Structures are given as structure tokens and as C-alpha cells.
Amino acid sequence: DTEVTQTPKHLVMGMTNKKSLKCEQHMGHRAMYWYKQKAKKPPELMFVYSYEKLSINESVPSRFSPECPNSSLLNLHLHALQPEDSALYLCASSQGTSGADYTDTQYFGPGTRLTVL
Amino acid sequence: QKEVEQNSGPLSVPEGAIASLNCTYSDRGSQSFFWYRQYSGKSPELIMSIYSNGDKEDGRFTAQLNKASQYVSLLIRDSQPSDSATYLCAVPNSGYSTLTFGKGTMLLVSP
Numbered sequence: 001d002t003e004v005t006q007t008p009k010h011l012v013m014g015m016t017n018k019k020s021l022k023c024e025q026h027m028g029h030r031a032m033y034w035y036k037q038k039a040k041k042p043p044e045l046m047f048v049y050s051y052e053k054l055s056i057n058e059s060v061p062s063r064f065s066p067e068c069p070n071s072s073l074l075n076l077h078l079h080a081l082q083p084e085d086s087a088l089y090l091c092a093s094s095q096g097t098s099g100a101d102y103t104d105t106q107y108f109g110p111g112t113r114l115t116v117l
Numbered sequence: 118q119k120e121v122e123q124n125s126g127p128l129s130v131p132e133g134a135i136a137s138l139n140c141t142y143s144d145r146g147s148q149s150f151f152w153y154r155q156y157s158g159k160s161p162e163l164i165m166s167i168y169s170n171g172d173k174e175d176g177r178f179t180a181q182l183n184k185a186s187q188y189v190s191l192l193i194r195d196s197q198p199s200d201s202a203t204y205l206c207a208v209p210n211s212g213y214s215t216l217t218f219g220k221g222t223m224l225l226v227s228p
Binding site for chain 1 (some may be wrong): 162204
């Protein structure tokens with residue numbers, strides 16, 4: 001089973017709202033990722049959690065706040081977003097055995113389509 | 118940061134033909150390569166991974182890796198309209214569990 005789930009599927013929010021995106025996996029993976037994807041562009045890495053600790057933040061604005069409550073869950077808290085933040089937000093997970101294991105494979109969830117008005 | 122190059126396309130092929138998608142990469146030390154398929158508005162789906170020089174076959178899909186020339190390709194035999202999608206080539210970054218993606222090649226299979 002290589003399933004990563006994400007909720008909600010769609011989200012519309014105003015610039016003053018606070019909302020959260022959720023991601024869950026039950027594959028025993030120890031690395032989880034948030035990506036942002038705009039139309040006709042490849043996924044753009046935002047954050048990486050390894051063993052429930054934030055290991056990479058790709059200089060993402062503070063209006064995006066990640067959280068990893070446990071090894072299966074990953075949240076992305078959103079506050080005071082801008083219309084240009086509208087995108088498909090993807091969660092992914094992998095075994096996370098470090099870069100020395102070049103077979104580490106990422107599996108993506110279905111994504112959340114976010115629209116900021 | 119390594120570079121991964123793909124022709125953005127679209128690559129148009131008739132139904133039943135072989136579609137050939139190519140990817141070149143800059144880091145000679147790269148050891149693994151992933152092909153993801155992404156339908157419009159959907160998330161990337163892993164379809165192939167390859168680690169060794171040569172060919173790897175899985176159903177209608179064949180991945181080919183040539184490390185000396187630093188390219189990896191994906192062949193889709195007997196292409197179907199349902200294969201119409203964007204195909205992303207991805208290469209891991211050394212020392213990290215992160216990927217560098219190519220910009221993707223859009224494939225259009227016409228009935």
C-alpha cells in the first residue's frame with residue numbers, strides 16, 4: 001500500500017483567514033514533504049520533515065507554518081495568504097533512510113487545490 | 118543544485134505508436150532516477166524507477182539509463198489516449214531525501 005491521503009481536496013480562503021491542510025500516511029515512512037505546484041510547473045519543495053523534525057525549509061514565507069504531530073501526520077497551517085499562493089499543495093512521504101540510500105522513493109498524495117481570494 | 122532537463126513538448130504520437138521521453142541530468146554522480154506521470158489537475162504518480170545502466174521494463178513502460186551520457190529515457194509502447202499526461206523526470210539530491218524535478222514533458226496521444 002503506497003497511499004498518502006490529504007484533506008481537504010479543495011479549499012477557498014480569504015486573505016485574512018486561518019486554515020490548515022492535513023496529510024496522513026500509514027506506510028511507516030519517516031520522511032514527509034510539502035510541495036507547492038503552480039500550473040505547468042514541476043512541484044516546488046517547501047518543507048521536509050525527517051523523523052518528525054523539520055530538516056529542510058526552502059525559505060518559505062512565515063505565513064506557511066508546518067507541523068508534524070507524529071510520524072504519520074503532517075499539517076500545513078496557513079495564515080494571511082496572498083492570491084499568488086493559490087496552487088496545488090502536495091504532500092509526499094518516503095522511507096527517509098537518508099541520501100545514502102539512493103532508492104528512497106517519494107509517494108505523493110492527491111493534493112489540495114487552494115484558492116486565495 | 119543539479120539540473121534536470123526535459124523537452125517541455127507537447128510530444129504528439131498516434132495511438133499504438135511508441136512514445137519516447139527523454140531526460141538529461143547534470144550530476145554525474147546521480148545513482149537513481151524516477152519517472153512520474155501527472156494528469157492535468159492531479160498529483161504525480163510514480164511509474165518507474167531505475168538505478169542501473171540499461172533497460173528496465175514494466176508492462177508497456179521501459180526506462181533506459183545511460184550514465185556515461187547522463188540521460189534517462191522512458192519508452193511507452195502501444196501508446197493509448199489514456200497515456201496523455203505530463204511526465205516528470207526526477208533525480209535525488211546527494212545527501213538529502215529530496216528530488217530535483219525536470220520541467221516535465223507533455224505527451225498527447227491521439228486516437
